[in-house]
Amino acid sequence: MIRISGLSVSYGAVRALRDVSLDVPTGQITAVIGANGAGKTTLLRAISSLVRPAGGSIDFDGTELVGMRTEEVARHGIGHVPEGRGVIEEFTVLENLRLGALHGRGKLAAGLETQFELFPALASRRKQHAGTLSGGERQMLAMARALIGEPSVLLLDEPSLGLAPIVTRDVMMTIRALCVDRGLTVVLVEQNAMSALQVADRAVVLHLGVVAADDRAEVVRADENLRHYYLGTAS
Numbered sequence: 116m117i118r119i120s121g122l123s124v125s126y127g128a129v130r131a132l133r134d135v136s137l138d139v140p141t142g143q144i145t146a147v148i149g150a151n152g153a154g155k156t157t158l159l160r161a162i163s164s165l166v167r168p169a170g171g172s173i174d175f176d177g178t179e180l181v182g183m184r185t186e187e188v189a190r191h192g193i194g195h196v197p198e199g200r201g202v203i204e205e206f207t208v209l210e211n212l213r214l215g216a217l218h219g220r221g222k223l224a225a226g227l228e229t230q231f232e233l234f235p236a237l238a239s240r241r242k243q244h245a246g247t248l249s250g251g252e253r254q255m256l257a258m259a260r261a262l263i264g265e266p267s268v269l270l271l272d273e274p275s276l277g278l279a280p281i282v283t284r285d286v287m288m289t290i291r292a293l294c295v296d297r298g299l300t301v302v303l304v305e306q307n308a309m310s311a312l313q314v315a316d317r318a319v320v321l322h323l324g325v326v327a328a329d330d331r332a333e334v335v336r337a338d339e340n341l342r343h344y345y346l347g348t349a350s
């Protein structure tokens with residue numbers, strides 16, 4: 116479990132997160148939803164030690180992550196798929212996966228086979244440049260690249276961004292399967308609240324850097340006020 120307590124992050128005068136506390140239970144999907152600028156990306160960047168918090172603690176199964184180097188956080192089993200996916204377009208699928216394995220904990224050959232089983236669309240495209248993949252395939256590659264390091268926790272930043280609804284659904288079902296079949300712990304950051312809430316176990320709503328709600332996903336999904344005020348979704 117990741118236990119975040121009193122976390123604050125500022126960029127100069129901008130206070131992106133203010134005294135944020137939440138739990139990420141092991142083996143579950145925790146959705147983090149909220150509008151533009153709510154602080155969702157900052158939360159993931161703080162977990163990965165890509166930004167230095169002004170205060171607070173991020174405890175991962177008894178280990179304090181605040182103050183650790185990013186590589187060290189990865190070595191502790193936290194994988195991060197950034198906003199915009201972060202695959203290298205000029206590299207092939209295989210080369211992107213090899214890069215992902217650099218910081219990993221597992222063996223490359225076995226890891227590659229596992230990823231190609233999980234994402235069969237990538238197997239037939241292993242020599243194709245990532246820049247020529249569809250949006251959905253690129254997202255799958257980004258996830259495979261993080262998973263090849265055998266993390267126990269996966270941080271996903273807006274995996275549905277720019278994807279057609281049917282592809283988004285595919286990606287969400289894949290995330291659900293990773294959690295159910297492999298026991299992966301997932302932090303799923305999404306502006307697309309409804310898609311995330313359909314597969315998540317728990318949901319945290321961030322609004323202007325503070326936690327506006329933290330409950331079971333189905334409770335958040337059913338709460339019209341929350342949807343209206345913080346999520347901008349009518350359905």
Ligand SMILES: Nc1ncnc2c1ncn2[C@@H]1O[C@H](COP(=O)(O)OP(=O)(O)OP(=O)(O)O)[C@@H](O)[C@H]1O
Pocket residue numbers: 126127129130131149150151152153154155156157158198306
């Ligand atoms: N590098 C930065 N320098 C200055 N301000 C930043 C920086 N990164 C983010 N911010 C500010 O911090 C706040 C939170 O940003 P963040 O990117 O975490 O939000 P978000 O919820 O991920 O938004 P989006 O849905 O648009 O991705 C915003 O006000 C943003 O403008």
Ligand SMILES: [Mg+2]
Pocket residue numbers: 155156157198
């Ligand atoms: Mg963001």
